[in-house]
Amino acid sequence: MSTPSPAPLPVEQELLAAVAQGRHYAPHDVLGAHPHPDGTAVTYRVLRPLAGTVEVVRAGDGVRVELEHEHDGVFVGVAPIPAAAGVSAGDYRVHVAYPVGEDGALGDVEEQDDPYRHLPTVGELDLHLIAEGRHERLWEALGARVRRSDDGAAVGTSFAVWAPNARAVRVVGDHNGWSGRVQAMRSLGASGVWELFVPGVGHGTRYKYEILGVDGHWRQKADPLARWTEVPPATASRVWDSEYTFRDREWMQRRAQTDPHEQPLSVYEVHLGSWRPGLGYRELAEQLVEYVTWLGFTHVEFLPPAEHPFGGSWGYQVTGFYAPTSRFGTPDEFKHLVDALHAAGIGVIVDWVPAHFPKDEFALGRFDGSCVYEHPDPRRGEHPDWGTYVFDYGRPQVRNFLVANALYWLEEFHIDGLRVDAVASMLYLDYSRNEGEWEPNVHGGNHNLEAIAFLREVNTTAYRTHPGIHMIAEESTAFEGVSAPVDAGGLGFGKKWNMGWMHDTLAYLGEDPVNRSWHHGQWTFSMVYAYSENYVLPLSHDEVVHGKGSLLTKIPGDRSVQLATLRAYFAYMWAHPGKKLLFMGGEYAQPSEWSEGDGLDWGASWAPEHRGVQLTMRELNRQYGQTPALWSADHTPDGFTWLEKDAAQENLLAFVRHAAAGHDDGRDLVCLTHLSGVERQGYRLGVPSAGQWEIVLDTSDAALAGRAEDAAAQDALLAQRSMSTVTAEDTPWHGQDHSVVVNVPALTTLWLRPRCGTM
Incomplete structure (x- = not known):
């Protein structure tokens, strides 16, 4: 006389219905493999709506269990506890066949892995740090991550999302026909995190979370930690598995050793x-x-x-x-x-x-x-x-x-x-x-x-x-x-x-x-x-949109003045x-106001x-x-000296920039900006040292002012340009012991530096 097979572990009908509909906070408590208390058998439950036949095949010992339909797409069966050492009751695959055609004939049998046989992919330390708000690499715990399962037997995607007041959360996407009931996530205690590992899901899969709120309504939400998305206006998240290897090690090492303020x-x-x-x-x-x-x-x-x-x-x-x-x-x-x-x-x-x-x-x-x-x-x-x-x-x-x-x-x-x-x-x-x-x-x-x-x-x-x-x-x-x-x-x-x-x-x-x-x-x-x-x-x-015009058109006068x-x-x-x-666009004085829909006016x-x-x-x-005086002491008064700040009638100001100590090229730079419409001949300008000073920049220079027929002629003018040199006199001016005399064109800035070797 054969021993009758033990009955499946019982589940209350209300709980079974909630799991079948994908609205329970702990679907793993019902679905998956569950050993019996007496240690003799294991109950297998899987959710496969519309399936014709469902069978569980244990990976280690080949035991096959034909499951019976229990309720609304939930199938159940019982198998003995594995007798062989090293065989896990939880390492199984689901073989399922679905009806095809109008006569209800079954199609080919598909072998599928089951999300509900896998352990949580978010660890206790992760949950502790999330609860405290101290997880500095949160993207490695939440979101969608392609990974191998803990037992190494499956590759898929782990989904995890923080939704602390949700009643239930489901993954929907390309991989399940956007039917959320078949992939409900489990709540990981009081952390507010919901998690599910879905075997077979990989790079590029579109997905969202379907969330049952406290108000009883379902919402489809993009993943807050999605690392890839559909192209707008589409709104789904996408699973991303990066294959990129950066080649900027030297840059990153140099950056880490650099003070960004003194660069x-x-x-x-x-x-x-x-x-x-x-x-x-x-x-x-x-x-x-x-x-x-x-x-x-x-x-x-x-x-x-x-x-x-x-x-x-x-x-x-x-x-x-x-x-x-x-x-x-x-x-x-x-x-x-x-x-x-x-x-x-x-x-x-x-x-x-x-x-x-x-x-x-x-x-x-x-x-x-x-x-x-x-x-x-x-x-x-x-x-x-x-x-x-x-x-x-x-x-x-x-x-x-x-x-x-x-x-x-x-x-x-x-x-x-x-x-x-x-x-x-x-x-x-x-x-x-x-x-x-x-x-x-x-x-x-x-x-x-x-x-x-x-x-x-x-x-x-x-x-x-x-x-x-x-x-x-x-x-x-x-x-x-x-x-x-x-x-x-x-x-x-x-x-x-x-x-x-x-x-x-x-x-x-x-x-x-x-x-x-x-x-x-x-x-x-x-x-x-x-x-x-x-x-x-x-x-x-912000300064070149919404009716503010371009930088160029903020300036009165004709185009040459602007x-x-x-x-x-x-x-x-x-x-x-x-x-x-x-x-x-500012770098070439775009005439028109910027519009994100039109792009820059490169023709100008x-x-x-x-x-x-x-x-x-x-x-x-x-x-x-190339000029440390212009950046090495940006944030200290030691890097700046006024020469002329009160020439309001002349629309002129002048100052010196000083390099911070320790730079090989510690030469000062003098800047004179003149925004009047008249030229000033023989203007005396105080300078901080004797010797020869080069006018290293003159914004009225012919090449910069565009006084050339075409780009080639403009480049030729630049190549032929030579710096003017003035000699400092022992005439105190602008609070300095020395001064130079320069001609200052209208609407021009001049930069002057001591000639190398004359400091």
């Missing part, structure tokens, strides 16, 4: 989609690299490259914080672009947007039906100007999401710096809010203490883990200590955009030369506060204390007079990089 920094700001429309990352790695190398900028800065659904936001409304936009190629192709820039000796800064995020239904907003990433109080959680959500900086996991995101760009893409957007909106609770629309902090003030703590943490962590990088704040107020160290009470940024300098000097340029004397203070005021922060002087994209003024202004800017940033750059501005910028960068 030249001239930045070419680029909107990837409109620099030359139609180019992808690979084409940019050739054309953009060649162009920036020719111009001589030390760095490029990309407007936010993270994925964003609306191109008109220029990237400032991010939905995929961990994914380079797919508009221009894959993440590995973006790496190739960075690598190519490094190979050319050009650093890469990206705009980073932790201040807010859009309300798109597929993205972070109300992620699990509740306020997960955004602050729950609308007075702190919504931005009135931009119609976006504001991050809850006081929540450890949200802070962790952002800190790790900063590190992700620095680590995975070898980015050399982050320019943090809209810092002012983060610092103040009453930013763009009227009385009654904001809530004071615990001290009764208007500072967002949680955001301040976050900024300090991200800066401290970024500099600790990636020495030599740049952390730059776009901050438009007088908040103290933006670029001061955290241990000195500052925010810990390395640099801050000098918005005041930009607005004041552009306003000065906007005046007719005959009226500029009344506005002279706008031109000189920047030196009153020049060393209150470590400044970058920006002429950014071009001459702009050349002189650029040379003044490159000599002024502070690092430099110029938005694309071919005209000799516009090419002259371009050549001026090239010459400025060349001399800037």
Whole structure:
């Protein structure tokens, strides 16, 4: 008489129904292999809706178990516990056949691995760090990661997502016909993390998470840590398995040993989609690299490259914080672009947007039906100007999401710096809010203490883990200590955009030369506060859009006056204390206002007079990089001396830049900028030393002014150019013991340096 097979382990009908429908928080408790308490048998349950036959085949001993349909696509069967040593009850495969055709005949048997036989892919240490908000490599725990299973028997993708208030979470995608019920994720305790390893899923698979919120509604959401996405307007996440190997070891080693404050920094700001429309990352790695190398900028800065659904936001409304936009190629192709820039000796800064995020239904907003990433109080959680959500900086996991995101760009893409957007909106609770629309902090003030703590943490962590990088704040107020160290009470940024300098000097340029004397203070005021922060002087994209016109058209007068003024202004800017940033198109004085939909007006750059501005910028960068006086002491008063700051009637100023101690070429550089419409003959200028002084730059030079028939003639003029030399006289002037006499053309900047060997 044969022994009857034991009955399957019982499961309550309500629980079985929830698992069958993919709405249970712990599907692994029911599905998979479950040994019986008496140690004699194991129950196998698998979920295969619409299957005709289902069989489990154990890998180690070949035991086969035909499963019976139990409830709504759940099949169950029992097998003896493996008798052979080393055979695991949990190492099995599912053989399934589905009905095909109208007569219900079964198709071929398919062998499938079962997600519910695998152990969690997020470890206890990961969960502990996530709960504390201290997981600096969060992207290695959450998101979609191609990997081999713990037993080594399967290759697939582990999915993990933080959704602390969800009732259930499912993976949907190409691999399961976007049917979420068959791949419900398990909740990993109180961590708020949901996880599932799906065998057979690999690189390129499109997916989302289907989340059952506390309100009882299902939502399809893109992965917050997706490292690749569909090309907008499509919104699915994609599994990414990088195959790229960087070739920039020397660059990275040199960067780590470099003090970024005492190096030249001239930045070419680029909107990837409109620099030359139609180019992808690979084409940019050739054309953009060649162009920036020719111009001589030390760095490029990309407007936010993270994925964003609306191109008109220029990237400032991010939905995929961990994914380079797919508009221009894959993440590995973006790496190739960075690598190519490094190979050319050009650093890469990206705009980073932790201040807010859009309300798109597929993205972070109300992620699990509740306020997960955004602050729950609308007075702190919504931005009135931009119609976006504001991050809850006081929540450890949200802070962790952002800190790790900063590190992700620095680590995975070898980015050399982050320019943090809209810092002012983060610092103040009453930013763009009227009385009654904001809530004071615990001290009764208007500072967002949680955001301040976050900024300090991200800066401290970024500099600790990636020495030599740049952390730059776009901050438009007088908040103290933006670029001061955290241990000195500052925010810990390395640099801050000098918005005041930009607005004041552009306003000065906007005046007719005959009226500029009344506005002279706008031109000189920047030196009153020049060393209150470590400044970058920006002429950014914000100044050439939305009806503001181009840099060129801000200047009154005919085209020749506009071009001459702009050349002189650029040379003044490159000599002024502070690092430099110029938005694309400005380098050749694009006449039209920038539009992200139209691209740059490259045709204008071919005209000799516009090419002259371009050549001026090239010459400025060349001399800037070779002249320590222009960058080695940017952030200390020791690097600057006024010669003439009160010549308002003459529309003229002059100053000396000094090199920091220890540089081989410690020669001073004298800058004289004259923005009057009349020439000044025989102008006496104080200089700090005797001997011969060379006029190393004259922005009215014929080649730079475009007084040539074509580019070839212009290049010939440049090649034939020789520097004028003047001899310092023992005539004290401008507070110096010596002086020179120079002729100063209208609307011109002159740079003078001691001739080598005459210091």
